[in-house]
Amino acid sequence: MIPENETIDFIEKGHKEFLHHLSIDCVLFGYHEHQLKVLLLKWKESDKWSLAGGFIKLEENLSEAATRILKERTGLDEIFLQQFQTFGEPKRSHRSKADIDHLETITKGSVPADHWLLKRTVSIGYYAVTEYSKVNPHPDPLSDKCEWWEIDSVPKLIFDHNFILAEALKALRMQIYHQPIGYNLLPEKFTLPEIHDLYETILGKELDRRNFAKKLISLGLIKKLNERRSIGAHRSPFLYKFDKRKYDKALKDGIILAF
Amino acid sequence: MIPENETIDFIEKGHKEFLHHLSIDCVLFGYHEHQLKVLLLKWKESDKWSLAGGFIKLEENLSEAATRILKERTGLDEIFLQQFQTFGEPKRSHRSKADIDHLETITKGSVPADHWLLKRTVSIGYYAVTEYSKVNPHPDPLSDKCEWWEIDSVPKLIFDHNFILAEALKALRMQIYHQPIGYNLLPEKFTLPEIHDLYETILGKELDRRNFAKKLISLGLIKKLNERRSIGAHRSPFLYKFDKRKYDKALKDGIILAF
Numbered sequence: 001m002i003p004e005n006e007t008i009d010f011i012e013k014g015h016k017e018f019l020h021h022l023s024i025d026c027v028l029f030g031y032h033e034h035q036l037k038v039l040l041l042k043w044k045e046s047d048k049w050s051l052a053g054g055f056i057k058l059e060e061n062l063s064e065a066a067t068r069i070l071k072e073r074t075g076l077d078e079i080f081l082q083q084f085q086t087f088g089e090p091k092r093s094h095r096s097k098a099d100i101d102h103l104e105t106i107t108k109g110s111v112p113a114d115h116w117l118l119k120r121t122v123s124i125g126y127y128a129v130t131e132y133s134k135v136n137p138h139p140d141p142l143s144d145k146c147e148w149w150e151i152d153s154v155p156k157l158i159f160d161h162n163f164i165l166a167e168a169l170k171a172l173r174m175q176i177y178h179q180p181i182g183y184n185l186l187p188e189k190f191t192l193p194e195i196h197d198l199y200e201t202i203l204g205k206e207l208d209r210r211n212f213a214k215k216l217i218s219l220g221l222i223k224k225l226n227e228r229r230s231i232g233a234h235r236s237p238f239l240y241k242f243d244k245r246k247y248d249k250a251l252k253d254g255i256i257l258a259f
Numbered sequence: 260m261i262p263e264n265e266t267i268d269f270i271e272k273g274h275k276e277f278l279h280h281l282s283i284d285c286v287l288f289g290y291h292e293h294q295l296k297v298l299l300l301k302w303k304e305s306d307k308w309s310l311a312g313g314f315i316k317l318e319e320n321l322s323e324a325a326t327r328i329l330k331e332r333t334g335l336d337e338i339f340l341q342q343f344q345t346f347g348e349p350k351r352s353h354r355s356k357a358d359i360d361h362l363e364t365i366t367k368g369s370v371p372a373d374h375w376l377l378k379r380t381v382s383i384g385y386y387a388v389t390e391y392s393k394v395n396p397h398p399d400p401l402s403d404k405c406e407w408w409e410i411d412s413v414p415k416l417i418f419d420h421n422f423i424l425a426e427a428l429k430a431l432r433m434q435i436y437h438q439p440i441g442y443n444l445l446p447e448k449f450t451l452p453e454i455h456d457l458y459e460t461i462l463g464k465e466l467d468r469r470n471f472a473k474k475l476i477s478l479g480l481i482k483k484l485n486e487r488r489s490i491g492a493h494r495s496p497f498l499y500k501f502d503k504r505k506y507d508k509a510l511k512d513g514i515i516l517a518f
């Protein structure tokens with residue numbers, strides 16, 4: 001929980017520290033065994049939920065700002081953040097009387113209509129995927145809860161955040177055909193069903209098992225180990241691991257995958 | 260050529276019409292028989308070249324702003340613009356003494372250091388591809404030339420525009436695997452070599468002829484006509500056309516292409 005005076009400071013003095021008209025929204029996806037979740041925050045004194053977001057300091061890079069915002073929420077600082085789209089419909093940030101009331105409730109004072117948090121805001125969207133069991137979520141100055149929600153049970157979010165989430169998922173699903181994924185999401189040694197499940201869960205569709213494995217192996221992204229995992233009578237699938245050098249090269253240069 | 264008073268008006272009064280800290284840069288690619296070009300502008304009173312760019316009106320959508328900017332430069336208004344990345348390194352828009360001098364030369368007056376055109380600017384990048392023989396380029400208020408340059412002979416551009424161009428080309432090359440292209444770039448009826456050449460030119464690499472055609476046909480994007488084009492003795496390749504319904508559906512829903 002952020003102390004009250006810090007929240008009030010942010011509302012009253014943030015205009016000197018951050019660029020106006022601009023914000024960042026981070027869609028943090030969390031993967032864990034067959035499930036895809038997303039990190040959401042609940043606004044203080046309200047039952048509204050939102051994505052993790054924040055502002056850009058006067059002399060800060062966009063990607064630094066996104067990394068800082070996500071670190072504040074999750075404690076993680078080695079997350080591969082991907083910028084995917086900038087959202088700027090004028091209406092997306094038209095603030096209502098309720099938004100002004102909300103700020104006034106928090107600050108216990110009056111908030112002018114030209115307050116920096118009420119200006120037209122263009123928001124730059126980033127997404128990342130993490131293993132959600134590794135994350136310990138923290139609320140931000142305007143929220144009192146920060147929790148994982150299953151992708152399919154996300155409630156109505158503030159502003160255009162449901163749209164931003166849907167676009168992030170589309171971008172992630174396209175990106176997965178051009179950049180490898182899984183290095184921080186799977187154990188160091190994994191079975192083919194485990195990596196197959198990761199891709200199916202993210203893509204939200206079935207993938208032919210045989211073609212899938214053949215493709216990843218032929219690109220050199222994963223290699224078979226001379227080791228098996230025993231998971232029951234007569235079942236001991238081979239283990240695989242990522243070829244980190246080829247994985248990093250593929251991250252940098254891009255790949256073309258079609259299962 | 261834009262009249263001088265319009266240029267001065269824009270420099271002196273633009274801060275009341277446009278959002279501060281934000282701009283749009285458009286990378287307009289032009290395709291014509293084996294060649295990929297890009298539209299560049301030359302700054303007035305200078306030998307510096309730049310991408311086509313502009314600002315966002317106070318209550319304008321980002322995509323409307325990009326469409327307006329490109330229409331002002333090209334006369335075209337039915338261009339499929341794709342937002343691809345937002346550029347915001349603080350250094351990208353640090354203006355030098357030369358930039359201030361440049362504005363002062365144009366306005367024949369003094370320009371304060373906190374002038375709206377000298378603020379930190381985050382730029383939203385869009386790209387589009389057009390048939391360049393259809394375009395009649397126009398300079399903007401700050402430029403005196405607007406011309407097509409071959410992709411491989413682009414000079415050093417202002418700010419980070421060479422980087423923006425390179426990123427646009429990367430994004431276009433990735434997009435081409437997920438959205439069809441060619442409807443406005445090829446004649447209504449075309450041969451397989453013509454569409455193959457379009458894809459090879461954009462991707463900047465060779466594609467297997469047989470697989471390429473097979474893939475587009477199996478996705479239903481193009482269909483063979485019962486018509487041939489005569490291009491010489493013993494050479495009369497079949498003509499093809501896009502299936503517009505499937506093409507539009509693929510544009511909307513996305514496809515997965517791998518040649």
